[in-house]
Amino acid sequence: MTVSLDDNSPVPPYEQVRSSLARQISDRTLPVGTKLPTVRKLAADLGIAPNTIARAYRELEEAGLIETRGRAGSFVGASGDESKQRARQAAADYASITRKLGIGHAEALAIVAAALESQ
Numbered sequence: 001m002t003v004s005l006d007d008n009s010p011v012p013p014y015e016q017v018r019s020s021l022a023r024q025i026s027d028r029t030l031p032v033g034t035k036l037p038t039v040r041k042l043a044a045d046l047g048i049a050p051n052t053i054a055r056a057y058r059e060l061e062e063a064g065l066i067e068t069r070g071r072a073g074s075f076v077g078a079s080g081d082e083s084k085q086r087a088r089q090a091a092a093d094y095a096s097i098t099r100k101l102g103i104g105h106a107e108a109l110a111i112v113a114a115a116l117e118s119q
Contacts, residue, residue, distance in 0.1 A: 001030055001037070005046055013048050017056035025065050025076050026084070036066060036074040 003020045005013055024030040036042070039057060043050040057074055060066045067077040098108040 001034070003042065003046065005048070013046075014052045014055040014059075017042075017046070017053060018059050021056065021060055022063070022065055025060075030076045032076050032078045034076040036076070038073060 001021075001024060003017055005016050009016065011019075021030070021036070030036075036057070037045070039050050039053045043053045046053075057066065057068070061068055061074075061077075065077060066074050068074045094112070095108070098111075103111075
């Protein structure tokens with residue numbers, strides 16, 4: 001597991017940590033069941049406040065990518081695979097609807113991009 005922070009980035013540190021871990025979980029660099037460092041350990045390693053790591057972990061848990069098992073720690077969860085499958089199905093449904101409505105590929109992608117940016 002590799003997480004690094006860019007001090008010059010406008011992206012907040014918690015988001016840099018969250019997105020780095022999410023990417024590693026998505027590409028299976030961190031497979032299901034992998035134990036993550038404790039909040040304090042990762043915070044110390046990165047030289048940032050524990051609350052920053054806690055927020056990143058909390059958002060990953062809310063997204064179903066990790067699970068916290070009390071004193072046992074935080075682990076890469078299996079529901080991340082389920083989340084991806086649900087997203088793929090939603091994308092397929094969206095593609096079908098836009099085709100039926102006569103919306104072109106570029107416009108359909110622009111609609112998705114706008115929706116993602118507004119979140």
